[in-house]
Amino acid sequence: xxxxxxxxxxxxxxxxxxxxxxxxxxxxxxxxxxxxxxxxxxxxxxxxxxxxxxxxxxxxxxxxxxxxxxxxxxxxxxxxxx
Numbered sequence: 001x002x003x004x005x006x007x008x009x010x011x012x013x014x015x016x017x018x019x020x021x022x023x024x025x026x027x028x029x030x031x032x033x034x035x036x037x038x039x040x041x042x043x044x045x046x047x048x049x050x051x052x053x054x055x056x057x058x059x060x061x062x063x064x065x066x067x068x069x070x071x072x073x074x075x076x077x078x079x080x081x082x
Contacts, residue, residue, distance in 0.1 A: 004044075004045075004048045008048060009041075011041040012038050012045060015041060016038045017030050019031060040054045057074065
């Protein structure tokens, strides 16, 4: 899903970038279609972001010892279930 987010982000940016020359040289309807495409790609990017898997919690030096121990137990339980 991360690759899809990147692709949709690039396509959305390209549509917004193309809006200026399209607005200058073409009819207004082409500009509107281009901006709707940018919105559609941006929406698809956000949709892919909300459907992505949650980040795996890992131990960190910024966490307290209790938090790190709870994360270790969660990880061990998940490994045993698989």
